[in-house]
Amino acid sequence: xxxxxxxxxxxxxxxxxxxxxxxxxxxxxxxxxxxxxxxxxxxxxxxxxxxxxxxxxxxxxxxxxxxxxxxxxxxxxxxxxxxxxxxxxxxxxxxxxxxxxxxxxxxxxxxxxxxxxxxxxxxxxxxxxxxxxxxxxxxxxxxxxxxxxxxxxxxxxxxxxxxxxxxxxxxxxxxxxxxxxxxxxxxxxxxxxxxxxxxxxxxxxxxxxxxxxxxxxxxxxxxxxxxxxxxxxxxxxxxxxxxxxxxxxxxxxxxxxxxxxxxxxxxxxxxxxxxxxxxxxxxxxxxxxxxxxxxxxxxxxxxxxxxxxxxxxxxxxxxxxxxxxxxxxxxxxxxxxxxxxxxxxxxxxxxxxxxxxxxxxxxxxxxxxxxxxxxxxxxxxxxxxxxxxxxxxxxxxxxxxxxxxxxxxxxxxxxxxxxxxxxxxxxxxxxxxxxxxxxxxxxxxxxxxxxxxxxxxxxxxxxxxxxxxxxxxxxxxxxxxxxxxxxxxxxxxxxxxxxxxxxxxxxxxxxxxxxxxxxxxxxxxxxxxxxxxxxxxxxxxxxxxxxxxxxxxxxxxxxxxxxxxxxxxxxxxxxxxxxxxxxxxxxxxxxxxxxxxxxxxxxxxxxxxxxxxxxxxxxxxxxxxxxxxxxxxxxxxxxxxxxxxxxxxxxxxxxxxxxxx
Amino acid sequence: xxxxxxxxxxxxxxxxxxxxxxxxxxxxxxxxxxxxxxxxxxxxxxxxxxxxxxxxxxxxxxxxxxxxxxxxxxxxxxxxxxxxxxxxxxxxxxxxxxxxxxxxxxxxxxxxxxxxxxxxxxxxxxxxxxxxxxxxxxxxxxxxxxxxxxxxxxxxxxxxxxxxxxxxxxxxxxxxxxxxxxxxxxxx
Numbered sequence: 001x002x003x004x005x006x007x008x009x010x011x012x013x014x015x016x017x018x019x020x021x022x023x024x025x026x027x028x029x030x031x032x033x034x035x036x037x038x039x040x041x042x043x044x045x046x047x048x049x050x051x052x053x054x055x056x057x058x059x060x061x062x063x064x065x066x067x068x069x070x071x072x073x074x075x076x077x078x079x080x081x082x083x084x085x086x087x088x089x090x091x092x093x094x095x096x097x098x099x100x101x102x103x104x105x106x107x108x109x110x111x112x113x114x115x116x117x118x119x120x121x122x123x124x125x126x127x128x129x130x131x132x133x134x135x136x137x138x139x140x141x142x143x144x145x146x147x148x149x150x151x152x153x154x155x156x157x158x159x160x161x162x163x164x165x166x167x168x169x170x171x172x173x174x175x176x177x178x179x180x181x182x183x184x185x186x187x188x189x190x191x192x193x194x195x196x197x198x199x200x201x202x203x204x205x206x207x208x209x210x211x212x213x214x215x216x217x218x219x220x221x222x223x224x225x226x227x228x229x230x231x232x233x234x235x236x237x238x239x240x241x242x243x244x245x246x247x248x249x250x251x252x253x254x255x256x257x258x259x260x261x262x263x264x265x266x267x268x269x270x271x272x273x274x275x276x277x278x279x280x281x282x283x284x285x286x287x288x289x290x291x292x293x294x295x296x297x298x299x300x301x302x303x304x305x306x307x308x309x310x311x312x313x314x315x316x317x318x319x320x321x322x323x324x325x326x327x328x329x330x331x332x333x334x335x336x337x338x339x340x341x342x343x344x345x346x347x348x349x350x351x352x353x354x355x356x357x358x359x360x361x362x363x364x365x366x367x368x369x370x371x372x373x374x375x376x377x378x379x380x381x382x383x384x385x386x387x388x389x390x391x392x393x394x395x396x397x398x399x400x401x402x403x404x405x406x407x408x409x410x411x412x413x414x415x416x417x418x419x420x421x422x423x424x425x426x427x428x429x430x431x432x433x434x435x436x437x438x439x440x441x442x443x444x445x446x447x448x449x450x451x452x453x454x455x456x457x458x459x460x461x462x463x464x465x466x467x468x469x470x471x472x473x474x475x476x477x478x479x480x481x482x483x484x485x486x487x488x489x490x491x492x493x494x495x496x497x498x499x500x501x502x503x504x505x506x507x508x509x510x511x512x513x514x515x516x517x518x519x520x521x522x523x524x525x526x527x528x529x530x531x532x533x534x535x536x537x538x539x540x541x542x543x544x545x546x547x548x549x550x551x552x553x554x555x556x557x558x559x560x561x562x563x564x565x566x567x568x569x570x571x572x573x574x575x576x577x578x579x580x581x582x583x584x585x586x587x588x589x590x591x592x593x594x595x596x597x598x599x600x601x602x603x604x605x606x607x608x609x610x611x612x613x614x615x616x617x618x619x620x621x622x623x624x625x626x627x628x629x630x631x632x633x634x635x636x637x638x639x640x641x642x643x644x645x646x647x648x649x650x651x652x653x654x655x656x657x658x659x660x661x
Numbered sequence: 662x663x664x665x666x667x668x669x670x671x672x673x674x675x676x677x678x679x680x681x682x683x684x685x686x687x688x689x690x691x692x693x694x695x696x697x698x699x700x701x702x703x704x705x706x707x708x709x710x711x712x713x714x715x716x717x718x719x720x721x722x723x724x725x726x727x728x729x730x731x732x733x734x735x736x737x738x739x740x741x742x743x744x745x746x747x748x749x750x751x752x753x754x755x756x757x758x759x760x761x762x763x764x765x766x767x768x769x770x771x772x773x774x775x776x777x778x779x780x781x782x783x784x785x786x787x788x789x790x791x792x793x794x795x796x797x798x799x800x801x802x803x804x805x806x807x808x809x810x811x812x813x814x815x816x817x818x819x820x821x822x823x824x825x826x827x828x829x830x831x832x833x834x835x836x837x838x839x840x841x842x843x844x845x846x847x848x849x
Contacts, residue, residue, distance in 0.1 A: 026702070028706045033843065035706055035707055035710065038703050168817075298803070435741075
């Protein structure tokens with residue numbers, strides 16, 4: 001903690017110094033290699049300085065991921081201001097600025113890998129745990145763009161857009177092997193090879209395997225009776241993941257192929273299934289091929305286009321006992337889709353005053369399969385196939401009104417074969433009164449289209465509702481950013497998000513059927529502050545605090561499923577010479593309530609990582625302790641659970657070795 | 662009070678005092694003038710770094726007091742970023758930043774940065790300076806194809822460079838193999 005205070009004191013003294021003498025950024029002390037790695041621009045569908053992006057943006061680099069020992073995208077997002085992650089021992093869920101819908105699978109954020117959508121076309125889910133199709137070691141940086149992004153990206157860009165950018169062949173320059181071993185018998189291995197050839201072509205191929213035994217015993221109070229093993233789920237926390245990623249770049253073309261498959265045992269006996277049955281498991285598979293073509297012409301004209309083919313498949317084996325005297329039957333749930341699409345956009349700058357972006361997206365899903373049946377005796381409950389088609393056009397103009405005033409206005413029209421059309425605008429006014437200070441006034445609308453599962457799922461007791469309308473969100477945000485001595489960045493943000501038409505499952509009291517309906521309206525408002533010190537001279541860190549007030553607009557009552565107060569600290573500094581770093585991470589969440597009104601106390605989680613860079617030629621070694629103080633805490637469960645809370649892991653650790661040659 | 666609750670309380674207080682400090686810090690910092698690591702700052706740093714890895718012919722300077730001249734030809738878009746070169750020395754000579762408007766003034770330029778504003782005349786400019794010991798650098802497209810020596814370009818948000826080695830050799834300049842190795846080929 002004292003280290004953190006030092007950071008602030010040095011910041012304060014820095015502020016005084018800075019006002020005494022005028023400062024400009026001097027990067028001449030950096031080497032050419034370092035200069036080549038500085039990111040000057042970021043965010044949006046084209047590249048621009050963060051201060052000019054019409055959103056509140058955070059960028060996380062590969063270096064930070066290593067320094068804090070982050071194992072998954074979920075770990076990375078836990079350290080991001082305004083983001084909160086919960087886990088129900090099957091999937092991890094994202095809450096953004098006090099908003100999350102219990103009962104969906106991260107369909108309110110859009111996750112892109114090198115610009116390609118990873119949300120799938122059955123349940124709309126975006127996966128952030130070990131089920132994410134990319135090994136975190138392959139990440140070059142993650143751009144987190146808050147607020148509604150539908151004016152550019154369409155569906156799912158509701159709370160935020162997360163663009164994951166991978167490393168390229170040139171970043172590897174040879175082979176890399178990484179292996180780690182962690183608590184709960186978790187082992188992970190990766191082999192990668194990357195190269196940049198004489199003719200400029202680049203290749204990267206990588207494969208990873210993860211095997212985790214998980215908790216041998218998990219106790220759930222709700223099942224504490226002799227008939228259900230006294231509430232203990234034995235050996236039901238296993239997780240296995242296989243991942244493969246490849247990327248080839250030649251000239252203006254980039255071809256990318258990715259595959260991720262994960263099998264996870266389900267210890268929670270969800271959806272009224274039999275408790276402590278080792279056959280309950282879920283498989284998520286996700287794969288895509290993406291061909292991108294980008295070309296820059298003279299006269300500030302650029303085209304970007306892509307063609308992609310995607311796969312997703314889900315298999316769930318759930319044990320059921322329909323009557324106490326019957327034997328247990330395995331009920332199989334299958335959700336499967338393949339889809340393809342094309343996207344193209346043209347960007348043109350006009351005499352430093354206008355930057356125009358126009359584009360079109362098309363996507364077709366020839367078949368979504370939703371199937372549910374008992375295996376023996378075989379009994380089919382649901383076997384539905386549907387096809388989907390959508391297209392969109394969008395336009396954005398960045399207008400430099402004066403040197404210090406930038407207006408960014410965009411609009412996108414999406415047309416679906418299911419519900420029809422939707423138009424989503426966004427306007428951002430960036431005022432830069434002097435270098436280093438930015439004030440952003442942002443307004444935008446976004447939507448989320450009802451997905452195949454919500455529209456058509458038809459296994460009892462669920463019934464379909466093809467009349468579902470898209471969910472809507474309206475956001476107003478005021479952001480103040482102040483950079484200081486090119487190392488510090490202070491951000492203050494005030495925001496309000498209003499959601500209408502939110503889709504949730506409801507039980508029809510007349511017949512007990514479950515059906516998805518556009519029922520809820522929610523408003524969340526709040527304030528967020530952050531101070532970041534960029535990594536420089538080997539050390540850096542950030543502190544953030546988020547306050548949100550979330551209200552159910554129908555009942556007028558506050559919702560505290562997400563914490564009202566969140567605070568986060570990340571600090572990394574060298575401890576031995578200039579290549580061994582200590583990364584300290586602390587995350588605070590205030591009290592929460594479950595769906596049933598049960599109170600969950602506030603807590604702080606502390607993680608420590610010791611990371612050694614180039615210990616010997618090509619060798620990196622890190623050791624992490626997660627939840628150092630072994631804090632016992634629980635997350636509210638999602639829908640479909642008998643448990644209202646799910647207890648989380650206590651203290652754990654990991655040792656990781658990477659070798660480059 | 663229970664020890665754990667006490668710890669939570671202490672933790673909370675620490676968090677909120679840090680939050681308070683941070684707000685103060687932000688207010689204090691807003692008084693100061695500061696800057697992002699902008700594209701311009703990176704480009705200027707490149708100019709400086711290239712100079713460290715290029716050898717000029719021994720007869721480039723006649724007098725020990727002569728400065729190392731970094732010239733900007735055309736519209737100067739660097740603004741204050743050039744200030745970081747002030748007071749620096751290159752090859753034991755003091756750096757002088759010179760704004761010029763025609764290629765004819767480029768005689769004494771060890772580094773000649775050609776602004777994008779000169780895109781239409783670039784072939785003509787190169788023709789005029791190509792046998793003089795001036796390291797020509799630009800961020801315009803197709804600069805090295807037009808006979809320029811070092812072209813800066815943006816690739817995935819990072820500023821990279823390509824090198825036209827024969828052009829430098831023709832002018833009597835030697836670019837260190839370290840820099841040559843790091844050069845990228847710009848994708849057409």
